[in-house]
Amino acid sequence: xxxxxEPEIAMPYNVGYEVDVENQQVSYYxxxxxxxxxxxxxDMKVSVDVNGTEYPTTxxxxxxxxxxxxxxxxxxxxxxxxxxxxxxxxDAFNSNSEKYNNADYSYFEYYKLNATVTAAVxxxxxxxNENDVVKFKVEQDGSDTKKAAPKSGDDxxxxxxxxxxxxxxxxxxxxxxxxxxxxN
Numbered sequence: 001x002x003x004x005x006e007p008e009i010a011m012p013y014n015v016g017y018e019v020d021v022e023n024q025q026v027s028y029y030x031x032x033x034x035x036x037x038x039x040x041x042x043d044m045k046v047s048v049d050v051n052g053t054e055y056p057t058t059x060x061x062x063x064x065x066x067x068x069x070x071x072x073x074x075x076x077x078x079x080x081x082x083x084x085x086x087x088x089x090x091d092a093f094n095s096n097s098e099k100y101n102n103a104d105y106s107y108f109e110y111y112k113l114n115a116t117v118t119a120a121v122x123x124x125x126x127x128x129n130e131n132d133v134v135k136f137k138v139e140q141d142g143s144d145t146k147k148a149a150p151k152s153g154d155d156x157x158x159x160x161x162x163x164x165x166x167x168x169x170x171x172x173x174x175x176x177x178x179x180x181x182x183x184n
Contacts, residue, residue, distance in 0.1 A: 096167035114141035
């Protein structure tokens, strides 16, 4: 690379996994940056080991990484690691790792929240130039073993400050959009 010039190779976006709650699936992604640079990533044999079961990945030409999509989410920890050309490695993008079945695994946690969420604006009216407080109330189903909402006074209520942007105000007050933020 020459001084003052743009780099010739830029690494595309990558992350180790993504949870899609709406579709109840997890996408696992793997890329070896050295193999990407030298053009051998497509030829790598990579699988993802999820809770002790291995699944083969396929190369995606658009994202320049190896991927596997697993359907089904279950409550609790999901342990996973990658097997790249015969060697097991943990997820470089996930700082959560621990021993599982006497081996190093990365993990993530998922818990389905069975609750009713309601929101209310604290003041009867507000305008474009003010911040306001929106109070969220989370009423969890009695069968949930994990509590998702912090306690503050009235069981599971939590007050959250919301920064109202001018664009959001269009929907609320039918005001003309102005290129101005209501808060910093």
